[in-house]
Amino acid sequence: MTNVLTRALPAVPRRGRPSRSLIIGAGLVVSLLSVALSVVVGTAGIGLGDVFHTIAIHLFGVPSTDSFRRTEVIVTELRLPRALLAFLAGAALSVSGVVMQGLLRNPLVSPYTLGLSPAASFGAALAIMLSNKAGNTPSSLVTILSALGFSLVVSLIVLGVASMKRMKAVTLLLVGMAFFQLFEALTSATQFFADENTLAEIVHWTFGSVNDATWHQVLVVSVLLAVTLPYLFARAKALNAIAFAGDDAAASLGVNVSRTRLVLIVVVVVLTAVVVSFTGVIGFVGLVGPHIARLVVGSDHRYLLPFGAIAGGLLILYADVVGRAVLSPVVIPVGIVVALIGAPLFINLVLSKGTLAQS
Amino acid sequence: MTLSVEGVAFSYSRSRAVLHDVNLTVRRGEFVGLLGPNGSGKSTLTKLLARVNRLRTGSISFEDRQLGRLRMSEHAKVVAYVPQSGEPTFQLSVRESVLLGRTPYFGMRPRRADWEVVDAAIEHMGLTDMASRSVGDLSGGQAQRVLVARAVAQEPEILLLDEPTSALDLRYQVETLRHVRDLTRGRNLVSLIAIHDLNLAARFCDKVAILQGGRIVAFGRPNEVYDRELLEEVYGLEVDLFERDGAVQVHPVIEARPGTAPHGHAPLPASALT
Numbered sequence: 001m002t003n004v005l006t007r008a009l010p011a012v013p014r015r016g017r018p019s020r021s022l023i024i025g026a027g028l029v030v031s032l033l034s035v036a037l038s039v040v041v042g043t044a045g046i047g048l049g050d051v052f053h054t055i056a057i058h059l060f061g062v063p064s065t066d067s068f069r070r071t072e073v074i075v076t077e078l079r080l081p082r083a084l085l086a087f088l089a090g091a092a093l094s095v096s097g098v099v100m101q102g103l104l105r106n107p108l109v110s111p112y113t114l115g116l117s118p119a120a121s122f123g124a125a126l127a128i129m130l131s132n133k134a135g136n137t138p139s140s141l142v143t144i145l146s147a148l149g150f151s152l153v154v155s156l157i158v159l160g161v162a163s164m165k166r167m168k169a170v171t172l173l174l175v176g177m178a179f180f181q182l183f184e185a186l187t188s189a190t191q192f193f194a195d196e197n198t199l200a201e202i203v204h205w206t207f208g209s210v211n212d213a214t215w216h217q218v219l220v221v222s223v224l225l226a227v228t229l230p231y232l233f234a235r236a237k238a239l240n241a242i243a244f245a246g247d248d249a250a251a252s253l254g255v256n257v258s259r260t261r262l263v264l265i266v267v268v269v270v271l272t273a274v275v276v277s278f279t280g281v282i283g284f285v286g287l288v289g290p291h292i293a294r295l296v297v298g299s300d301h302r303y304l305l306p307f308g309a310i311a312g313g314l315l316i317l318y319a320d321v322v323g324r325a326v327l328s329p330v331v332i333p334v335g336i337v338v339a340l341i342g343a344p345l346f347i348n349l350v351l352s353k354g355t356l357a358q359s
Numbered sequence: 360m361t362l363s364v365e366g367v368a369f370s371y372s373r374s375r376a377v378l379h380d381v382n383l384t385v386r387r388g389e390f391v392g393l394l395g396p397n398g399s400g401k402s403t404l405t406k407l408l409a410r411v412n413r414l415r416t417g418s419i420s421f422e423d424r425q426l427g428r429l430r431m432s433e434h435a436k437v438v439a440y441v442p443q444s445g446e447p448t449f450q451l452s453v454r455e456s457v458l459l460g461r462t463p464y465f466g467m468r469p470r471r472a473d474w475e476v477v478d479a480a481i482e483h484m485g486l487t488d489m490a491s492r493s494v495g496d497l498s499g500g501q502a503q504r505v506l507v508a509r510a511v512a513q514e515p516e517i518l519l520l521d522e523p524t525s526a527l528d529l530r531y532q533v534e535t536l537r538h539v540r541d542l543t544r545g546r547n548l549v550s551l552i553a554i555h556d557l558n559l560a561a562r563f564c565d566k567v568a569i570l571q572g573g574r575i576v577a578f579g580r581p582n583e584v585y586d587r588e589l590l591e592e593v594y595g596l597e598v599d600l601f602e603r604d605g606a607v608q609v610h611p612v613i614e615a616r617p618g619t620a621p622h623g624h625a626p627l628p629a630s631a632l633t
Contacts, residue, residue, distance in 0.1 A: 210519070240462075252438065300451070302468075
């Protein structure tokens with residue numbers, strides 16, 4: 001049977017189109033400009049010139065003035081970390097989606113499919129609830145560690161169970177789906193038993209938001225991406241073999257399939273858990289980001305990984321811009337906007353090639 | 360100059376032994392068919408040779424090299440494995456698919472020499488006209504040829520095929536086997552194919568090994584090995600043997616339905632099988 005989703009995706013850029021390296025370079029430039037543009041959007045009346053002026057003050061020591069101080073604070077303390085966290089979180093989640101889809105050879109999976117995000121979500125919700133019950137404000141470190149701990153435990157159980165069945169892709173998928181349901185239910189349970197204040201906090205958090213972005217969070221995600229992305233790019237060839245040739249043929253092509261899968265899943269777990277613990281649940285980007293990237297640069301992971309990061313980053317960045325602009329001054333959480341933009345976009349991707357009839 | 364399999368045994372679990380004391384010697388330029396009913400161990404043996412499954416008992420050597428001791432990337436330069444063609448999950452062009460065969464040879468980016476090998480493999484398999492097409496848009500036979508081209512691009516000395524013709528219609532089965540036979544002879548390879556069709560194996564393979572319950576019960580030229588009593592015991596089915604153009608052919612004896620001729624189908628023309 002023809003696969004509906006993949007039939008909608010092109011193989012490689014056709015002749016006459018720009019090279020994929022050029023597209024990725026252009027994507028990076030667009031990303032930088034988009035981050036700058038997103039800082040402008042809001043009620044404070046900040047212009048693009050103000051953004052570059054602020055950057056010049058902090059990077060090149062250009063002198064500031066008292067009248068500019070308020071603008072400078074809004075840019076550096078609110079808008080810029082928010083824009084950067086949005087972009088970096090989107091990049092991390094999208095790259096995680098690219099890796100998971102390749103490893104499981106399934107275009108419908110994302111970090112959610114292995115139950116990673118729901119587990120991280122429950123871990124964070126539990127940390128918030130327990131901290132509030134103890135009369136403390138939950139620290140970000142405790143929330144991160146709790147999110148990371150639960151998603152690591154889930155991934156270890158998933159991999160353990162899957163390895164008993166010789167780690168077949170379908171086994172991973174089925175076990176992951178079971179954990180998805182389990183942790184969705186557990187997160188609902190924490191909401192059910194939480195008091196009013198904690199409930200509001202957990203619910204707000206489960207929407208997925210970059211409202212409270214800090215430079216500390218930007219730094220953590222930046223360092224994480226700086227470490228993991230080069231490694232993932234270096235494993236792109238192995239990922240190609242697993243994704244396109246299958247486990248058995250990939251092994252015969254010289255790839256240590258079990259080890260590659262284990263290490264890549266650990267990388268994805270860490271990326272997902274850290275991002276989810278900062279931003280809450282932003283689910284759709286891990287699914288849609290890779291598909292948008294595949295549409296532009298094809299399926300080769302040597303190009304798909306970098307462009308997937310760019311696509312996911314831009315998706316969340318612009319979702320946040322839309323969330324701030326539509327009902328200004330009310331800010332719609334980015335998780336809601338991503339789902340509202342992502343779902344129709346995804347359906348359009350599937351249907352645009354008119355391939356349903358072929359399936 | 361041989362592939363030598365000695366005392367190989369394998370089990371997926373303690374209670375499920377799949378291969379017992381398998382011994383096999385295949386010379387360069389020989390195309391060997393692994394035959395046997397489902398569960399007889401032919402695919403498992405192929406996967407052990409391809410290092411998909413890990414060898415724990417016995418030895419597999421090729422020209423005095425223990426294949427299990429080679430690094431995986433070195434092993435991949437000696438042994439290529441062709442699985443059964445399936446629906447691709449992600450779209451990839453023919454050229455990119457064949458490039459996967461160069462995985463053991465390049466780092467991050469393929470070199471010009473890799474692309475030259477890829478294009479030569481594509482040409483060899485008659486796929487040049489469709490090199491930029493997506494594999495998902497090809498017919499089953501063409502997609503299977505892409506997998507063989509990928510193995511050719513791997514520049515192996517041993518070519519393994521695991522039931523590559525199971526999902527193909529008769530024409531593509533014949534076409535695939537003809538390509539593999541020609542490759543084996545042209546490049547002086549050792550080729551082994553796990554296959555169900557006794558008649559195609561008899562027509563294209565130089566030798567066949569018949570497996571039953573994880574053991575090789577017969578090995579040699581098809582004309583010598585195909586024995587009515589042996590095949591009936593292995594497959595649990597009454598068969599007839601006859602010869603056509605020098606190749607032994609096997610026919611299951613099936614009770615004719617009332618009102619139909621006992622041999623209502625026409626045999627393949629000999630020209631289709633050479």
